[in-house]
Amino acid sequence: MNLRVLLFGLYISSIISFANENSMLRQPIIRGSNTFTILDMYKTERHRYKINGTLHDIEGIVYVFLCSSNSDKDIMPSLTELLDFEIDGHSYQEMTIKEVGEKIESVGAIFDVNDFTNKYRPDLKKYLVGVPEKSIIMITTVYGSILPQSGIIITRVKLGWVPKKNMELQSYVFKTNLKNLKNITYLNGSFK
Numbered sequence: 001m002n003l004r005v006l007l008f009g010l011y012i013s014s015i016i017s018f019a020n021e022n023s024m025l026r027q028p029i030i031r032g033s034n035t036f037t038i039l040d041m042y043k044t045e046r047h048r049y050k051i052n053g054t055l056h057d058i059e060g061i062v063y064v065f066l067c068s069s070n071s072d073k074d075i076m077p078s079l080t081e082l083l084d085f086e087i088d089g090h091s092y093q094e095m096t097i098k099e100v101g102e103k104i105e106s107v108g109a110i111f112d113v114n115d116f117t118n119k120y121r122p123d124l125k126k127y128l129v130g131v132p133e134k135s136i137i138m139i140t141t142v143y144g145s146i147l148p149q150s151g152i153i154i155t156r157v158k159l160g161w162v163p164k165k166n167m168e169l170q171s172y173v174f175k176t177n178l179k180n181l182k183n184i185t186y187l188n189g190s191f192k
Contacts, residue, residue, distance in 0.1 A: 036159055036172045039124055040064040042182050056100045060143035067159055068135040080158040082140045087151040096144030108140040150179040
């Protein structure tokens with residue numbers, strides 16, 4: 001089976017998680033009329049895959065983002081795909097290429113806030129009271145080589161909302177400690 005197909009299946013099964021109590025989560029960053037918040041962030045399970053004829057263990061980090069706008073001029077969100085993050089100043093993607101011999105693509109999807117919380121993450125509803133009508137949930141899983149036990153993660157995301165004229169993407173930077181992220185384990189149809 002294709003590695004990307006397997007990773008997408010793991011990604012879909014990993015969007016359900018118990019809310020992480022990391023203090024950097026759910027702290028909105030506001031830029032003009034745009035607000036960006038990481039609602040949850042956690043490590044994926046470790047999986048073994050054959051890449052370039054060799055078995056490798058891979059894992060990654062799942063991000064659950066809330067993107068909102070309070071402007072009447074904004075029509076729809078526009079963002080750059082999250083492909084990488086840094087651990088102690090080193091690119092996770094470059095670490096992965098060095099370890100497994102190739103880049104592993106991230107997987108992402110955008111959801112309506114109500115659909116997402118009703119179908120997948122009702123535990124997040126309490127953090128979404130009063131969220132503007134122009135809001136989306138974005139889930140991104142960045143896969144790669146085995147993560148170190150600890151280290152400072154820096155994540156950079158660019159987001160904007162398409163107005164009638166001139167779209168400008170805003171940069172959002174988040175920093176957290178890898179050892180504060182919980183692991184998720186998928187066993188017999190439920191997460192532990």
